[in-house]
Each structure stands twice: as structure tokens, then as C-alpha cells.
Amino acid sequence: MIDKLKQLEQIARQHLEPTSEQRKFLTNKVLNYSENFLDNIYELPAYVMEEKKGVGIYDSPIAESGIDIDSAIKLFKENVDTPGLNPASGGHLGYIPGGGIFYSALGDFLADITNRFAGLFFASPGSVRLENMLIDWMASIIGYPKSSAGNLTSGGSIANLIGIVTARDAKNLKAKDFEKSVLYLSEQVHHSVDKAIRIAGLKECVWRYVPLDENYRMKADELEKQIVEDKKNGLNPFLVIASAGTTNTGSVDPIETIGEIASKYNLWFHLDAAYGGFFALCDEGKKVLRGMGTSDSITIDPHKGLFLPYGLGTILVKDKMKMYESHYYLASYLQDALNANDELSPADLSPELTKHFRGLRLWLPLKLVGVAPFRAAIEEKLLLARYFWEKIQTLDGFEVGPFPDLSVVMYRYIPKHGDANEFNKRLVHEVQKDGRVFISSTMIDGKFVLRVAILCFRTHLETVDLLLNILKEKAKMLEQA
Numbered sequence: 001m002i003d004k005l006k007q008l009e010q011i012a013r014q015h016l017e018p019t020s021e022q023r024k025f026l027t028n029k030v031l032n033y034s035e036n037f038l039d040n041i042y043e044l045p046a047y048v049m050e051e052k053k054g055v056g057i058y059d060s061p062i063a064e065s066g067i068d069i070d071s072a073i074k075l076f077k078e079n080v081d082t083p084g085l086n087p088a089s090g091g092h093l094g095y096i097p098g099g100g101i102f103y104s105a106l107g108d109f110l111a112d113i114t115n116r117f118a119g120l121f122f123a124s125p126g127s128v129r130l131e132n133m134l135i136d137w138m139a140s141i142i143g144y145p146k147s148s149a150g151n152l153t154s155g156g157s158i159a160n161l162i163g164i165v166t167a168r169d170a171k172n173l174k175a176k177d178f179e180k181s182v183l184y185l186s187e188q189v190h191h192s193v194d195k196a197i198r199i200a201g202l203k204e205c206v207w208r209y210v211p212l213d214e215n216y217r218m219k220a221d222e223l224e225k226q227i228v229e230d231k232k233n234g235l236n237p238f239l240v241i242a243s244a245g246t247t248n249t250g251s252v253d254p255i256e257t258i259g260e261i262a263s264k265y266n267l268w269f270h271l272d273a274a275y276g277g278f279f280a281l282c283d284e285g286k287k288v289l290r291g292m293g294t295s296d297s298i299t300i301d302p303h304k305g306l307f308l309p310y311g312l313g314t315i316l317v318k319d320k321m322k323m324y325e326s327h328y329y330l331a332s333y334l335q336d337a338l339n340a341n342d343e344l345s346p347a348d349l350s351p352e353l354t355k356h357f358r359g360l361r362l363w364l365p366l367k368l369v370g371v372a373p374f375r376a377a378i379e380e381k382l383l384l385a386r387y388f389w390e391k392i393q394t395l396d397g398f399e400v401g402p403f404p405d406l407s408v409v410m411y412r413y414i415p416k417h418g419d420a421n422e423f424n425k426r427l428v429h430e431v432q433k434d435g436r437v438f439i440s441s442t443m444i445d446g447k448f449v450l451r452v453a454i455l456c457f458r459t460h461l462e463t464v465d466l467l468l469n470i471l472k473e474k475a476k477m478l479e480q481a
């Protein structure tokens with residue numbers, strides 16, 4: 001037994017605990033790769049279309065013994081860090097762009113090395129306080145009171161799920177009530193809202209898609225009309241979901257008016273501001289987003305509007321007890337916690353128990369550079385979208401959608417001959433194949449529409465000018481083909 005233990009210990013020590021020397025060697029290899037990546041990030045393509053699509057990963061299966069770091073990095077580079085989209089690139093102007101500020105990586109490194117248990121206050125009071133401080137800070141941006149609570153999630157999808165589950169329970173909905181209960185949303189909500197409703201068991205509720213105006217914003221008067229009618233018919237309107245920046249068109253629903261209606265008819269108001277919420281950091285954005293504080297719960301994604309690497313969304317709920325009542329496990333434990341210091345633990349506000357200490361990847365950048373650069377960068381994105389909206393109209397053949405509420409612009413090319421949908425499909429393909437920038441497309445009212453979404457912190461005036469040139473060049477090429 002002792003011999004066996006010694007033998008096992010020796011293997012564990014030798015391989016799971018690198019020496020200081022080995023750590024330096026490995027860290028240097030990873031740092032060299034990272035430094036090289038960052039030194040070249042403005043030249044690296046935003047999109048790489050190639051045949052193998054990372055299949056080489058399968059050629060090196062998981063095995064009993066390891067490989068050296070150079071081989072591992074090579075596998076990563078060729079199969080992972082080459083094909084497809086490069087969200088760290090400022091040229092990523094499709095979907096909702098990513099980011100990946102450097103300071104967050106340092107925060108993640110510290111979080112991983114120290115491995116604090118950030119799920120429960122008693123295990124790591126400082127981690128929980130740090131995350132709660134960030135939640136308070138975000139609540140103040142939204143216009144929520146001190147009595148609100150929140151949770152740092154993996155992203156906006158889980159945040160929406162927590163918000164909708166909280167709404168269901170706050171309105172005391174039971175299975176027998178579902179068929180008579182009504183939720184209101186727009187055709188333009190993110191599909192994660194759709195998923196969240198179904199996962200929350202609310203698929204059988206009555207879904208009302210509120211008509212949209214010409215800017216793809218929910219028509220508040222139609223919402224009210226529908227609620228009144230539903231009530232008259234003996235239904236139970238309980239939830240309205242609006243967007244502060246739809247993913248597709250960047251539209252901001254009339255938040256303040258929806259908030260008034262929700263409160264007048266006693267509906268829960270969930271606001272999906274995953275993409276748009278942090279535009280409230282700048283004055284122009286704040287105007288567009290007026291009224292966010294009238295919601296009951298809100299999703300806001302630091303891995304979008306604060307340019308963090310993927311893996312950080314946030315749900316905020318105005319009435320913290322409602323959030324707690326939907327997600328706690330040990331009530332007796334929480335009573336003490338609440339009385340003792342009023343600190344809620346993440347484990348009591350989300351489905352997760354053990355979790356990544358996500359707060360550090362947000363806290364470190366905010367502490368190291370302060371809020372001011374984030375305000376500047378988000379305002380820059382807003383203005384770049386307006387700049388693009390103005391410029392694209394001056395290019396021959398291009399028509400443009402509504403003036404952008406935030407940083408998504410819709411546009412398309414009208415060819416001299418032939419089908420516009422087909423032409424724009426080819427145009428987006430050509431731009432993606434070129435790879436210097438990446439744009440995406442969408443269908444709006446049966447039209448194939450191109451969109452630019454500006455949110456990467458590395459996207460600047462020269463990136464937008466480059467896109468304009470590429471569009472001009474590719475449209476001309478296709479016209480002549």
C-alpha cells in the first residue's frame with residue numbers, strides 16, 4: 001500500500017506539478033505565442049475560409065502520455081487559431097463582434113492559479129464581494145437601486161434564462177396557469193430568449209409578437225392594446241420582453257414606455273440589453289437607452305459592450321428577493337448570510353454552484369485602466385456606425401436601412417440587372433472570402449440585407465474606411481462579372 005501510494009504520488013508530482021523552471025519555460029512559450037498574436041493582430045485576417053476546418057485536431061487524440069508544448073501550440077495554431085472567424089480582429093464586423101482585452105486574460109490567469117471558490121460567501125468572501133461590487137456598478141449604469149441583485153453568467157443566454165425563470169416565479173405561475181398566461185415579445189428578440197422561454201417550461205404560454213415600426217422597434221401602443229384585449233378575454237398577461245439593441249438590426253425598443261405599460265398592467269418587464277446595455281456609458285447612448293431602470297430584470301454582456309473575452313454576461317434583477325426565491329438552495333444558510341452581512345452568494349442566484357471566478361476578468365481591467373477608456377471606446381463605436389451609415393449611402397448602388405440606434409447598420413446593393421437578393425448573397429461571400437474584414441447578412445421582410453455591427457474595441461475609422469473600399473471594389477467586380 002505504502003509503496004503503491006509513493007509510486008502514485010511520484011507520478012502525480014512529476015506530471016501535475018511542474019517545477020518553477022518548467023513553469024517559466026511553459027509560460028514563456030504561451031506568452032511568446034500571445035505576444036506574436038497581439039503584435040500582428042491588426043494585420044491578421046478577420047476571417048479565414050479554408051478546407052480542413054480544424055480536422056487535424058482529431059489526428060492527435062487524447063492519450064495516456066502527453067506531448068510537448070511546441071507540438072500542442074502548433075496543433076492549436078493550425079486547427080483552432082486559423083480557420084473561421086477571428087473575433088479578436090477589429091475587422092470582425094459581423095454578428096455581434098467580440099473583443100478580448102488583454103487585462104482580462106491576466107485576470108483569468110490569476111483566477112485560475114489561485115482557484116478561489118467564488119460560488120459561496122463563506123468559502124471566499126472576497127471573491128463574492130468583488131463580484132457583488134461589479135454587479136452594483138453595473139446596476140448603477142442601468143439605473144437600478146441598491147436593493148437589486150445580479151449574477152455574473154457565462155453569457156447573455158444564461159442571463160436571459162435566469163431573468164425569465166425569475167419572472168415566472170415572481171408572477172407565481174404554475175403549470176396549470178401556463179395556457180392562459182400571455183407573454184409579449186418582438187420578432188426581433190434574440191433566439192436565446194426563445195430558448196429561455198422554452199427551457200423555463202413556458203412554451204405553452206400564449207406568445208404575442210407585438211408589431212414593429214419601420215425601425216424594427218416594438219410598437220408600444222400595439223403592446224398596450226393587446227394586453228387590454230387579452231385581459232378582457234380572461235387571459236393572464238404576465239411578461240413583456242424587450243430589447244435594448246436587437247442583435248439583428250440594432251434597434252432599441254421604446255424602453256421607457258414599455259416600462260410604464262408593464263407597471264400599469266402589472267407585468268414583469270425583462271429587458272435584453274446583452275448587446276446594447278453598455279452604450280449607456282456614453283451620453284449619446286444614454287439618450288437612446290433612457291428608461292432601462294424601469295425594467296424588472298435586465299441582461300447585459302460585458303463580453304460584448306465592455307470588450308471582454310467571451311465568457312461573461314450579467315443578469316440584474318431589481319427585486320433581489322425575487323431572484324433569490326427562484327434560485328436559492330439552502331434557505332437556512334442564506335438567512336444567516338443575509339442577516340450577517342447582506343451579501344448574496346452567486347450560488348443562491350443562479351443554477352450554478354461551482355463556477356469560474358468570472359469577476360476577476362472584469363475587475364482587473366476596470367481597476368487597471370479605469371472606466372474612462374471604456375466610455376470613450378463605446379462612444380467611438382456608436383459614432384463609427386453613424387459614420388458608416390452616412391458614407392455607404394454616397395457609394396453608387398448602395399441603399400441603407402434606418403439611422404442606427406446603436407452600432408448596427410443595415411444596407412444592401414441594388415444591382416443594375418438581376419436579382420438583388422442573389423447579388424447581395426454573392427457580395428457578402430466575396431467580402432468573407434477576401435477576409436480582411438468580416439460582415440454578415442440577414443433576412444428582413446424577405447430581403448437579403450447586409451449588416452455591419454461595430455463593437456470590437458480594435459475597430460477604428462481606418463477599419464470602417466477599409467470596409468467601404470472593399471464593398472465598393474467587390475460590388476464593382478460582381479457588376480462586371
Ligand SMILES: *Cc1c(COP(=O)(O)O)cnc(C)c1O
Pocket residue numbers: 096154155156157158160190192243245246247272273274275301313
Ligand atoms: C448576444 C446576445 C444574446 C446572447 O448572449 P450570449 O452571450 O451569446 O449568450 C442575447 N441577446 C442579445 C440581444 C444578444 O445580442
